[in-house]
Amino acid sequence: MKPAQRLFVKTDLAIGSDVSLDANQAHYLANVLRLPMGAEVLVFNGRDGEWLATLSAIAKKGGTLTCVSQTRPQSNGSDLWLLFAPVKGDRTDYIVEKATELGVAGLVPVLTERTIVRKVNQERLTARCIEASEQCGRLSVPQVWDIAPLNGFYEETPDDGGIILFADEGGDAITIDQALASNSSKIAFLVGPEGGFTPAERTRLRACNHIIPVTLGPRILRADTAVYAGLALIQSAWGDMSR
């Protein structure tokens, strides 16, 4: 039977190594899932692949898993980043959850001229990334950066061949498939706030050679919808949307 739970941990993983559980993890395994001693759990740390481990000690404030065998070797996903203007309410939480499921390497909240939400709770968003990574079977957890002004991310041409695709409502924007016809080593997908980029921002973005305006179709998508559609299309054209 498949283990009931996958956990992200920080410890190195190897045959026989012990993994300490924090109080939350111990509580969840013992009291929510009611796992008995010896129960199987999958663990990953973003470096050593995925391991089958068994519950070898449990107490109120912690517990221990012991690694039994590696179930999957470490592999790195696409070098795909999401730059996004945070939006109101729970939509930012969903953006973080779904970008994690869609395989981003990292999430960068950006301040644009029309960004209304000017702060993010980096710790809470990271917790959401960890939970989504545990559930979706990823072998790593995306990095969540603190919010920073957008222009710091694009005004210098990257020396690693990276490109930025930005969701744009301009009439000349090309499709994501067209934009990815030539290979890139690293892609960032940029989605502006509700209300979009200002004309001045669009002019500055479009003046950069490594930034490509892309269309997401004839309808005007909300910012969160644009994130989901764009990431799915990028993974399909360039990354890993097949099994």
Place this chain on the structure above:
Amino acid sequence: MKPAQRLFVKTDLAIGSDVSLDANQAHYLANVLRLPMGAEVLVFNGRDGEWLATLSAIAKKGGTLTCVSQTRPQSNGSDLWLLFAPVKGDRTDYIVEKATELGVAGLVPVLTERTIVRKVNQERLTARCIEASEQCGRLSVPQVWDIAPLNGFYEETPDDGGIILFADEGGDAITIDQALASNSSKIAFLVGPEGGFTPAERTRLRACNHIIPVTLGPRILRADTAVYAGLALIQSAWGDMSR
């Protein structure tokens, strides 16, 4: 300047015709947007294209718009349907909103063996469809059906050449691009509940010639994420994801 608001209405639209506003619409235009008499609004009814109209009367319990000129002729979007098992909390509302933005013709909530949410509020979901249609620039509002058992939708092969793509975690599922390599007149995209289809359901689905299991990549997506990714990929491969 672009009109501040688009409204879905039921009346026929033609030059000079009056459009009655209900109390909610009148309240929204007069008290929330504070539009003055003569202000411009866009209206559509799913049949006569989009029209520029001006506010010609306003009162507490209603008001009137008068059609000035057609801004877009009626066009029909893709014949793309979403069959989905409703999920808990606000995730079903978001599914409805985003499927509307992604251009579905209709939404069909289905009961599967593991569907936990067994009822939907059809009126509330329709209101969400209308709001999303107004905002995203669609010329029609998707139909929302009442919830019904899944097997009623697939056990007879449709005579209109329609196919059903279903999000499946089986190892042999093909990509959406591969599934849509041959033309279809009508597509339904089927997403099961959290926990997926039962083995018996999968066997029955896979026994139908017009039903194709498709993969959404190596990660296990939540039901709502699968809806967003699948619809975006279908629209890109088959429908209207370019401008």
